[in-house]
Amino acid sequence: MWVYDKKLQYPVRVSKCDPMMAKFLLEQYGGADGELAAALRYLNQRYSIPDKVIGLLTDIGTEEFAHLEMIATMVYKLTKDATVEQLKAAGLGDNYAQRDHALFYANSSGVPWTASYIQAKGDPLADLYEDIAAEEKARATYQWLIDMTDDVDLQDSLKFLREREIVHSLRFREAVEIIKADREQKKIF
Amino acid sequence: MSEKQLDAQYYAKLEGLQQLDFALVELTLYLDTHPNDLNALQQFNQLAQQRQHAAYQFEMQYGPLMQFGHSYSRFPWQWVETPWPWQV
Numbered sequence: 001m002w003v004y005d006k007k008l009q010y011p012v013r014v015s016k017c018d019p020m021m022a023k024f025l026l027e028q029y030g031g032a033d034g035e036l037a038a039a040l041r042y043l044n045q046r047y048s049i050p051d052k053v054i055g056l057l058t059d060i061g062t063e064e065f066a067h068l069e070m071i072a073t074m075v076y077k078l079t080k081d082a083t084v085e086q087l088k089a090a091g092l093g094d095n096y097a098q099r100d101h102a103l104f105y106a107n108s109s110g111v112p113w114t115a116s117y118i119q120a121k122g123d124p125l126a127d128l129y130e131d132i133a134a135e136e137k138a139r140a141t142y143q144w145l146i147d148m149t150d151d152v153d154l155q156d157s158l159k160f161l162r163e164r165e166i167v168h169s170l171r172f173r174e175a176v177e178i179i180k181a182d183r184e185q186k187k188i189f
Numbered sequence: 190m191s192e193k194q195l196d197a198q199y200y201a202k203l204e205g206l207q208q209l210d211f212a213l214v215e216l217t218l219y220l221d222t223h224p225n226d227l228n229a230l231q232q233f234n235q236l237a238q239q240r241q242h243a244a245y246q247f248e249m250q251y252g253p254l255m256q257f258g259h260s261y262s263r264f265p266w267q268w269v270e271t272p273w274p275w276q277v
Binding site: 003004005006007008009010011012053055056059060063069072073076077167168171174175178 | 200203204206207210211214215217218219221222223253254255256257259268273274275
């Protein structure tokens with residue numbers, strides 16, 4: 001069961017209408033290492049992970065939905081006042097033809113999100129290493145997005161999200177050690 | 190969009206709650222991998238109590254933050270009222 005909290009995890013402000021930046025941000029919305037992929041990856045893996053790290057996968061997976069909402073808010077705010085001409089100039093003309101200003105789970109190139117972006121191997125260490133890699137890849141993309149805009153308000157929210165990737169990666173690394181230690185302990189009689 | 194008027198304190202109060210909740214998210218993830226850290230646990234429980242108080246104050250003024258019975262509502266049903274998070 002999940003319960004919605006009617007507020008963002010961290011404030012999202014933008015200082016200008018910028019549909020091109022919105023298009024780039026879609027990488028973290030419906031991209032391979034984006035927030036949707038992250039949430040669905042962790043919340044699916046938790047059913048076959050050892051008990052000691054189920055809590056962590058549940059909580060990080062849940063936090064990812066809060067990040068997904070922040071990205072959606074950025075895209076919404078950056079495009080809501082955009083004219084058709086501005087959308088076309090930003091490379092979002094095809095999106096407008098399909099769905100007006102609606103959001104869609106696609107990456108920055110317009111490729112729809114697919115479940116093949118995520119894995120569940122059933123091997124705890126393999127799954128956690130995938131999770132660490134996903135966090136590091138998302139962190140890298142956040143840095144590149146920060147580099148692509150001069151909007152300091154937007155940068156502030158993106159920096160928050162970049163830091164969360166670092167913390168999640170750290171926690172997953174600790175989970176790896178917990179599982180290794182647990183295995184060692186079980187060998188001692 | 191018929192957004193109700195938000196007073197000057199809205200953003201400051203919202204940010205206060207976001208700060209408390211952020212500390213609680215951080216402590217939750219930390220405790221998930223450090224379940225025996227008593228200091229962190231004490232900080233968690235203390236902040237959880239503060240959060241409950243702050244959320245209650247916020248909801249009395251600006252309406253429910255959660256539903257399915259986790260928040261109260263005045264009449265008429267307040268949950269459906271704007272603003273939603275991306276509208277502020």
